[in-house]
Amino acid sequence: MPCLPCGWRRQCPDTAEVRACGGLASSKGNGLFATRSLVEDELLFEEDPVCGMAMLMFDDAASGRFCQHCLVLLREDSETVSCLQECGASYCSHACRDAAKWAYHDVLCPVANPRWGEYVERARECGNEYYVLAARALASLRNCTPADDGEMWTRTPWFGYAAPPWWQTMKRPIYDTDDESDGDSASQPQDLDSEDNASLDRFFQSAVRTQTSEMAEELAAILANSDSVWSSLLAGPQASEALGRLMGLVRVNSMAIQSQTGGDSGDDVELAKGMAIYPVTSAMNHDAESNCYVASNPSEPQRCYVRTRRAVAAGEELCIDYLSGAPYSDEQRCDILQHQYGIPST
Numbered sequence: 500m501p502c503l504p505c506g507w508r509r510q511c512p513d514t515a516e517v518r519a520c521g522g523l524a525s526s527k528g529n530g531l532f533a534t535r536s537l538v539e540d541e542l543l544f545e546e547d548p549v550c551g552m553a554m555l556m557f558d559d560a561a562s563g564r565f566c567q568h569c570l571v572l573l574r575e576d577s578e579t580v581s582c583l584q585e586c587g588a589s590y591c592s593h594a595c596r597d598a599a600k601w602a603y604h605d606v607l608c609p610v611a612n613p614r615w616g617e618y619v620e621r622a623r624e625c626g627n628e629y630y631v632l633a634a635r636a637l638a639s640l641r642n643c644t645p646a647d648d649g650e651m652w653t654r655t656p657w658f659g660y661a662a663p664p665w666w667q668t669m670k671r672p673i674y675d676t677d678d679e680s681d682g683d684s685a686s687q688p689q690d691l692d693s694e695d696n697a698s699l700d701r702f703f704q705s706a707v708r709t710q711t712s713e714m715a716e717e718l719a720a721i722l723a724n725s726d727s728v729w730s731s732l733l734a735g736p737q738a739s740e741a742l743g744r745l746m747g748l749v750r751v752n753s754m755a756i757q758s759q760t761g762g763d764s765g766d767d768v769e770l771a772k773g774m775a776i777y778p779v780t781s782a783m784n785h786d787a788e789s790n791c792y793v794a795s796n797p798s799e800p801q802r803c804y805v806r807t808r809r810a811v812a813a814g815e816e817l818c819i820d821y822l823s824g825a826p827y828s829d830e831q832r833c834d835i836l837q838h839q840y841g842i843p844s845t
């Protein structure tokens with residue numbers, strides 16, 4: 500297979516560069532910095548997701564109505580293009596079908612590979628579409644040549660992206676003890692002390708690791724015939740760690756995307772939700788008082804546009820608000836930032 504440009508490698512625009520946050524901010528890892536002064540509402544750059552990873556979140560009702568690759572609405576009067584294996588996936592154009600096929604669909608098609616259908620079903624049972632995004636990311640590697648040496652993870656084109664083990668990016672669920680509808684409130688222990696909590700946390704993390712290990716084994720089998728150069732990522736005892744870090748990468752770097760291509764308001768608004776990883780945008784750290792924001796255009800839902808909110812000096816870090824526009828209380832925001840992203844409350 501020819502070595503085609505790999506979307507994971509970050510190609511910065513001339514307005515910005517990725518580098519380590521130094522000094523007191525060094526615990527943030529890398530960040531994106533302005534290479535020159537910028538004016539208010541300046542378009543810094545625009546980009547598409549790496550390997551075209553827009554996807555629907557197990558939303559069967561919506562999935563037939565939106566392009567499976569770019570999430571644009573498939574209008575009744577417009578021509579659609581179907582997966583050549585006839586798995587039911589529809590696309591808005593040949594370009595989208597080809598892009599999906601190149602990135603992941605020729606190996607991750609439930610007709611070409613029935614084990615893939617089973618994997619998606621398991622991901623759905625786990626209520627976790629990150630497993631699907633992680634699989635797409637791994638499948639996309641077959642188009643990339645590994646860097647020269649080092650252990651396999653350091654040779655991936657996403658080496659350098661934040662990738663905590665994903666069991667560190669989630670909080671043990673707390674079930675609603677007020678909800679008596681399931682009659683199970685007696686099983687919810689009240690007044691746990693810190694030792695009980697720590698023990699339940701350990702139990703939860705170990706269950707997540709076991710689940711990840713099973714999914715890694717399944718994914719290794721699915722990719723076995725297509726992904727030989729990279730198969731060692733999911734081989735041996737390190738397999739669950741590798742998938743766990745990839746899941747963590749997906750969890751802390753993906754952005755919600757939304758397609759809204761019906762009427763402006765009322766019942767005829769069509770909504771589809773997806774997630775995607777943007778190579779350069781994913782280098783941007785969070786700031787509640789951010790100097791930049793991410794905009795999108797409903798007719799091109801997967802493309803993101805990063806713009807300044809205010810004038811920015813050369814050398815200043817460029818940040819976005821990770822939870823911008825989300826209807827969370829201050830307490831919920833702190834909780835999500837801390838548990839999902841590992842960002843301490845200020």
Ligand SMILES: C[S@@+](CC[C@H](N)C(=O)[O-])C[C@H]1O[C@@H](n2cnc3c(N)ncnc32)[C@H](O)[C@@H]1O
Pocket residue numbers: 526527528529530659660661751752781782783784785786839840841842843
């Ligand atoms: C999308 S990545 C941002 C780029 C990342 N710093 C890197 O090195 O690739 C999100 C991760 O960056 C770190 N991060 C982002 N904003 C932060 C902040 N305000 N304070 C501390 N860490 C932050 C957290 O580890 C978070 O999970």
